[in-house]
Amino acid sequence: MPSDAAGPRVALFATCINDVMFPDTPKAVVTLLERLGCTVEFPLEQTCCGQLFTNTGYYDAAVPNVRNYVKAFESYDYIVGPSGSCVGAVRHQHPMLADHSGDAGLAKASREVALRTYDISEFLVDVLQVTDVGAYFPHRVTYHPTCHSVRVAKVGDRPYQLLSKVKGLDLVALPDADQCCGFGGTFSVKNPDVSVAMGADKARNVRSTGAEYLVTGDNACLMHITGLLHRERAGIKPIHLAQILAQTEAGAR
Amino acid sequence: MTAEPQARRTPAPSSTYLGMPKFQKNAKAKLDDPQLRKNLRYATTTIRAKRAERVAEVADWEELRQAGEAIKTRTLRHLDTYLAQLEESLTRNGATVHWARDAAEANQIVIGLVQAKGVDEVVKVKSMATQEIDLNEALEQAGIAAWETDLAELIVQLGHDRPSHILVPAIHRNRAEVREIFLREMKQYGTPAPEDVSDSPAELAGAARRHLREKFLRAKVGISGANFAIAETGSLVVVESEGNGRMCLTLPETLISVVGIEKVLPTIADLEVFTRLLPRSSTGERMNPYTSLWTGVTPGDGPQEVHVVLVDNGRTKVLSDPIGRAALRCIRCSACLNICPVYERVGGHAYGSVYPGPIGAILGPQLRGIETELDKSLPYASSLCGACGDVCPVRIPIPDILVHLRHKVAQTKHVPKLEPTAIALAGWALSDYRNLQFLERFSTLAGKTLSSRSHLGALPWPASPWTNARDLPVPAQESFRQWWKNSHKEGER
Structure with a gap:
């Protein structure tokens, strides 16, 4: 892939939690995609996928998010976000919410925009058709496949394909990787005891790998597991998949 | 008094x-x-x-699931037709059909049928429908003893307990607990457990078998549910693992089956999809050990009086919800x-x-x-x-x-009291990027103020549900949006 911006024009869907809490992740997406020849744009009208509202039962509060999303992104062929969960919500829930709003135009537009929305791992493997992104990350890591990335966005083994090509990286298998970490959006505060019980098992499995870094494709789940690990002073660092893929040998020197 | x-x-x-x-x-x-x-x-x-x-x-598992879904969806769409057909087929084959709108009606029908036989006890096949209507307690109130004969249901019943799983009702018990329950309770309700019974599954099953045997042989009335009811033929189907069901379905003179109206399948050919889907999904077996089918009354063979109680108990209400009805x-x-x-x-x-x-x-x-x-x-x-x-x-x-x-x-x-307010606030913040941008002034200020740390520890309510067990990360000192605007020229997106 030539680096002189011959690649596609991509709209970055940063997601609200990354915007406010974890800006290094969308910055890494910019770095990575520009390195791979894409032109990255950030439509300012974007806010949130609305999942917080939808999954708590407040459809009416989520509808403005669907409108924002369509407005911000409808002119782009490729919309890329660093979150299986938010991308999954756009694809799986936005059409339902648009139907709920009774706005036929929004229902049509949200379906079209959803089809052009990709998780970063999907965009790299399926659209750019690259698994070796030239990344360098000489650390022992373990990867937690977040539930919505696997079961809603259905990113499959793409993150593993990408991680396996990272130079210097030592990927350790996470026991019971397919079990939910217990975050679950507002589940984490509406059912905190069960959420923490699930998270405690996930954190124990993460510790058992001896990894320096815990990698996921969703910073919300990562925030939950890290919240538990940090309380234990476990000394395991959280990192988003995109931030590993953005690092290069030249950058490390 | x-x-x-x-x-x-x-x-x-x-x-x-x-x-x-x-x-x-x-x-x-x-x-x-x-x-x-x-x-x-x-x-x-x-x-x-x-x-x-x-x-x-199973190479075609996904196709099987799709077939199962399609059959059930179609049946539910035409439920009225298939139920009428089922009633007609059952009646033609010598069964008596009863309709129950709710749990109370269903219980009353069953009590009446048992009393009409002049008996004060029944043996039961494991059945979710009878659990749902709390039939055992209704019978108890009417002076009729209902004996559960499925091993796990027996454990639950003797343990003065409630089922905690659809398929494995005593999943919350281990075998040491089961042994204690058998030793303590069996002697009060029939054949006691051997004093020296160990906690080995074989010995516990042996104790249950001996305890149940006299009840099977004595019972004049059996009560079951049904996994499937075939509209075309009027056949009911029970799948099970222990053979206790087969005993209850064949030994007593009278058989009463309490069946949710969503259990109907159009034809006997539809059953093959479910006899493959169900055991693999439930017990992880290729086939369940016992599959019993019966079609009304067969003279001289099995129960000579067969009743089927078709129960709604909320199902038509579920059916009226286009999204929720898939649960049926x-x-x-x-x-x-x-x-x-x-x-x-x-x-x-x-x-x-x-x-x-x-x-x-x-x-x-x-x-x-x-x-x-x-x-x-x-x-x-x-x-x-x-x-x-x-x-x-x-x-x-x-x-x-x-x-x-x-x-x-x-x-x-x-x-929860403050939930609508919290949602309204968050909704306002995220309904327009300018609101979010405005609030980021405060989140980044918090980030800067707390810049000496990455996480916050235990905090008072409303943060406590999160921070009781989890540290909370400090917001970024510069939001992504601010960074983008600062690092990209005006006019450039």
Whole structure:
């Protein structure tokens, strides 16, 4: 892939939690995609996928998010976000919410925009058709496949394909990787005891790998597991998949 | 002066489902029970692995699931037609059909039928429909003893307990506990357990077999449910593992089957899809050991008086909801319970009703109506991880229905007090990027003020539900939006 911006024009869907809490992740997406020849744009009208509202039962509060999303992104062929969960919500829930709003135009537009929305791992493997992104990350890591990335966005083994090509990286298998970490959006505060019980098992499995870094494709789940690990002073660092893929040998020197 | 209450015939369950507190409260208590946690972890992990192995053997599993879904969906769409056909077929074959609108009507019908036979005890095949209508307690009130004959149901009944799983009702018990229950209780209700019985599964099963034998041979009336009811032929189907069902279905002179109206299948050919889907999804077996089919009365063979009680009990109400009705496709396999990370940690009793786990969280509130604290809390008893939907043999989109029911709950008045306000505030913040941009001034200020640390520890309410056990990351000192605007020229996006 030539680096002189011959690649596609991509709209970055940063997601609200990354915007406010974890800006290094969308910055890494910019770095990575520009390195791979894409032109990255950030439509300012974007806010949130609305999942917080939808999954708590407040459809009416989520509808403005669907409108924002369509407005911000409808002119782009490729919309890329660093979150299986938010991308999954756009694809799986936005059409339902648009139907709920009774706005036929929004229902049509949200379906079209959803089809052009990709998780970063999907965009790299399926659209750019690259698994070796030239990344360098000489650390022992373990990867937690977040539930919505696997079961809603259905990113499959793409993150593993990408991680396996990272130079210097030592990927350790996470026991019971397919079990939910217990975050679950507002589940984490509406059912905190069960959420923490699930998270405690996930954190124990993460510790058992001896990894320096815990990698996921969703910073919300990562925030939950890290919240538990940090309380234990476990000394395991959280990192988003995109931030590993953005690092290069030249950058490390 | 009230009359001395009559002595009970059967062990009294320790609790009733009425007035159960909300899920969160039940769950908290269950999480603190280490024996329960260990029993559940062991049992669900084992059965999950068995299911995965058996499902992986079937090359066309996905097509089978689609067929199961299609048959059930079509049947539900034309339920009135198929039910009328079922009644006609059953009647033609010598069975008597009864219709029950709700639990009370169904119980009354069964009590009347048993009393008409002049007996005061019945043997039972494991059945979710009779659990749902609490038939055993209704019979007890009428002076009729109902004996559960499924091993796990027997453990639950003798243990003065409630089932905690659809398929494995005593999943919360380990074998040492089962031994104690058998030693203590069997002698009070019939053949005692041998004094020297060990906790080996074979010896415990042996004790149960001896205890049940006299009840099987004595019983004049058997009560069952049905896994399927074939409209075309008027056949009822029960699948089971222990042979106790076969005994109950063939030995007594009178057989009463209590069947939910959604159990109907159009033709006998449709059954083949489900006899493949059900055992692999439930017990992780290629075939279940016993599949019994009976069609009305066969003169000189088996029960000579056959009754079928078709029960609505909320099902037509569920059917009227275009999203929620998919829950009626359920064939009670329990795969969603066994895979559920929430169920694995809290067990079935936390769900406060007969149907626990993910399917219980969507079926119970719909059948009963979203009115009690418990039924308002159940749709939230899930992290929406989606594992349940992936294993469901009839492809019920359980996570979508949970969200749909949350939407219904949020429209009621009794949501947590500050939730609508919190949602309205967050809704305002995220409804327009300019609002978000405005609020980021404060989040980044907090980030800068707290720049010496990465996380915050325990905080007072409203942050405490998060920070009681989890540290909270400090917001970024510069939002991504601010960084983008600062690093990209005006006019450039």
